[in-house]
Amino acid sequence: MISWITNPQHWTGSDAIPLLIGQHLAYSAVALAIAVLIGFPIGLYVGHTRRGVVMVAGTANALRALPSLGLIVLLVILFGPVFASDLAFLIPCVIVLVLLAVPPIMTNTYAGIAAVDPAAVDAARGMGYSSLGVLLHVELPCALPLIFSGLRSATLQVISTATIAAYVSLGGLGRLIIDGLAQRDYFEMVAGAVLVGALTLVVDLLIALASRFTLSRGLMR
Amino acid sequence: MITFKNVTKRYDNSTIAVDNLSLEAPKGKITIFVGPSGCGKTTSLRMINRLITPSSGTIMLDGQPTEAIDLARLRRKIGYVIQHAGLFPHLTVVQNIATTARLIGIAKKQALGIASELIERVGLDRTFANRYPWQLSGGQQQRVGVARALASDPEFMLMDEPFSAVDPVVRHQLQEEFLRLQRDIGKTIIMVTHDIDEALKLGDQVAVLRTGGILAQIASPQELLSKPADAFVADFVGRDRGYRYLGFVDATSSLAVAAEPAAPLGTEPSTARALTRDRWILVTNAAAQPMGWVDLDQQTGPIRESDLNLSGTLASQSGNLRQVLDAALSAPSGRGVIVGTSGALLGSVRLAEIVTAIESAKAVGMGARS
Ligand SMILES: Nc1ncnc2c1ncn2[C@@H]1O[C@H](COP(=O)(O)OP(=O)(O)OP(=O)(O)O)[C@@H](O)[C@H]1O
Ligand SMILES: [Mg+2]
Numbered sequence: 001m002i003s004w005i006t007n008p009q010h011w012t013g014s015d016a017i018p019l020l021i022g023q024h025l026a027y028s029a030v031a032l033a034i035a036v037l038i039g040f041p042i043g044l045y046v047g048h049t050r051r052g053v054v055m056v057a058g059t060a061n062a063l064r065a066l067p068s069l070g071l072i073v074l075l076v077i078l079f080g081p082v083f084a085s086d087l088a089f090l091i092p093c094v095i096v097l098v099l100l101a102v103p104p105i106m107t108n109t110y111a112g113i114a115a116v117d118p119a120a121v122d123a124a125r126g127m128g129y130s131s132l133g134v135l136l137h138v139e140l141p142c143a144l145p146l147i148f149s150g151l152r153s154a155t156l157q158v159i160s161t162a163t164i165a166a167y168v169s170l171g172g173l174g175r176l177i178i179d180g181l182a183q184r185d186y187f188e189m190v191a192g193a194v195l196v197g198a199l200t201l202v203v204d205l206l207i208a209l210a211s212r213f214t215l216s217r218g219l220m221r
Numbered sequence: 222m223i224t225f226k227n228v229t230k231r232y233d234n235s236t237i238a239v240d241n242l243s244l245e246a247p248k249g250k251i252t253i254f255v256g257p258s259g260c261g262k263t264t265s266l267r268m269i270n271r272l273i274t275p276s277s278g279t280i281m282l283d284g285q286p287t288e289a290i291d292l293a294r295l296r297r298k299i300g301y302v303i304q305h306a307g308l309f310p311h312l313t314v315v316q317n318i319a320t321t322a323r324l325i326g327i328a329k330k331q332a333l334g335i336a337s338e339l340i341e342r343v344g345l346d347r348t349f350a351n352r353y354p355w356q357l358s359g360g361q362q363q364r365v366g367v368a369r370a371l372a373s374d375p376e377f378m379l380m381d382e383p384f385s386a387v388d389p390v391v392r393h394q395l396q397e398e399f400l401r402l403q404r405d406i407g408k409t410i411i412m413v414t415h416d417i418d419e420a421l422k423l424g425d426q427v428a429v430l431r432t433g434g435i436l437a438q439i440a441s442p443q444e445l446l447s448k449p450a451d452a453f454v455a456d457f458v459g460r461d462r463g464y465r466y467l468g469f470v471d472a473t474s475s476l477a478v479a480a481e482p483a484a485p486l487g488t489e490p491s492t493a494r495a496l497t498r499d500r501w502i503l504v505t506n507a508a509a510q511p512m513g514w515v516d517l518d519q520q521t522g523p524i525r526e527s528d529l530n531l532s533g534t535l536a537s538q539s540g541n542l543r544q545v546l547d548a549a550l551s552a553p554s555g556r557g558v559i560v561g562t563s564g565a566l567l568g569s570v571r572l573a574e575i576v577t578a579i580e581s582a583k584a585v586g587m588g589a590r591s
Binding site: 117119120121122123124125126127128129130137138141142144216217218219 | 267270272292293294295296297299301303304305306307308309310311312313320321324353354355366369370379
């Protein structure tokens with residue numbers, strides 16, 4: 001397996017490992033960015049206003065129950081006639097990953113805001129912070145640890161699930177697993193799995209480091 | 222001045238939390254809202270900075286109705302201190318305090334300067350500046366909460382049970398510091414408590430509320446003790462109100478302090494016996510401060526610190542009859558020890574003389590300090 005990875009042949013061409021890693025990260029990054037754009041504001045709004053709590057919890061649970069593989073196949077069948085070229089595969093793939101990433105981001109943002117000490121929020125309102133001021137100066141900074149952990153678990157799930165892109169003829173590290181399976185090249189398959197795992201760990205570590213340096217020491221004990 | 226004019230608060234479920242409340246909290250004075258749990262104290266307080274909107278009636282700041290003031294401006298004019306301090310956990314002590322100053326538009330650097338001065342003002346060490354709230358005790362957090370409310374130098378202060386989350390010793394300390402602070406800053410303060418002792422100790426004026434949000438009586442502490450308006454107030458003010466009333470009667474004018482013989486530590490029993498005809502002698506330290514009493518009938522060797530009976534309390538020269546009476550009652554000799562401002566011995570007062578002083582104070586009717 002190691003020799004498979006270190007084999008120079010696998011570092012060039014259309015299936016080169018760096019290229020696959022790049023594709024894999026690109027799908028994941030796009031999906032995460034969209035998921036943050038959707039889940040983060042909803043979580044903030046619901047946490048701050050306490051409106052729609054039940055809806056958020058229900059939606060998150062429903063989304064978690066979706067089978068990624070089944071969904072991507074369904075979406076490819078639906079979108080196939082609509083889009084030309086790779087988009088017919090790319091869009092379904094990103095949608096599936098977004099749906100996977102939204103629940104942890106949304107619910108953790110909401111939970112983080114909801115868990116802020118009510119006395120601190122009350123004091124902030126009484127001092128004369130505007131509603132937005134309370135959110136930006138008190139609730140959001142205090143919720144950051146939980147928000148980061150939501151982002152982390154979303155990232156882990158997205159990177160490991162992004163292998164399904166290859167299932168619908170796209171790139172990414174899933175290629176190694178799918179192709180390896182097709183050619184009964186078990187070393188290639190294992191190499192794919194190991195690379196996905198390693199990538200996940202590295203990205204996770206980076207987020208952990210980033211949160212270490214952004215979070216107030218007052219929130220960590 | 223804060224004025225309530227026929228203020229009523231009815232919650233959705235039709236509970237009346239505050240019922241037609243009218244009162245005035247005079248400028249520069251401490252007004253206390255006191256009453257049993259659920260009588261509408263917090264509701265009344267939070268209607269002032271409009272965290273709660275009154276159902277009817279008007280609240281005015283210096284004659285201006287609060288509805289006429291922009292909400293953010295209103296709240297920034299009023300310092301607000303709550304029970305568990307409600308500090309911002311992600312900010313350090315000095316940053317927490319600076320927030321109110323920042324809110325009224327003071328530049329960051331200057332706000333932090335104000336904040337670090339206030340740290341000492343409320344009785345904390347400067348080394349606390351860069352700690353986070355979780356690294357503080359409840360009493361220390363409470364002090365930071367007070368400092369934060371003061372940092373914008375508001376005209377008014379609202380305090381909701383600010384000292385209730387701490388143990389009695391720390392509470393006493395915070396109350397003393399608070400009174401000292403208020404003598405300097407002279408803010409118009411409304412404080413909520415359900416502790417009648419705290420109300421009588423801190424208030425220039427005390428408003429007693431009863432269940433249903435009805436004002437039972439508003440009066441000075443001594444008037445509340447000597448002339449409760451009805452059975453509810455009398456009961457709420459408590460059993461020892463006769464004794465506690467003495468806390469408001471000045472002792473200096475009515476009592477003559479007699480010389481009290483004292484022996485320094487290390488005195489031989491024979492020498493000490495020559496100083497007094499009594500069985501008990503007061504022992505002082507090098508600064509002439511009373512340390513305790515010694516029973517000369519029991520004493521065999523030179524007086525050591527471990528021989529001392531420490532039960533006696535001390536009354537200060539400028540104290541009240543309650544302190545003096547307590548000093549006499551608690552001393553094994555039955556003589557209440559009086560000390561000067563530096564803590565040095567001035568003399569003593571006998572129990573009988575104190576009782577006479579109490580009688581004449583009663584006869585005068587209001588021998589009370591205003
Ligand atoms: N948001 C609310 N909705 C409905 N009823 C409320 C609400 N807040 C308070 N009440 C009711 O109004 C009454 C007064 O409450 P308030 O909190 O002012 O009492 P309090 O005097 O501060 O009591 P405590 O000493 O226990 O703090 C109570 O009967 C309480 O149940
Ligand atoms: Mg209350």
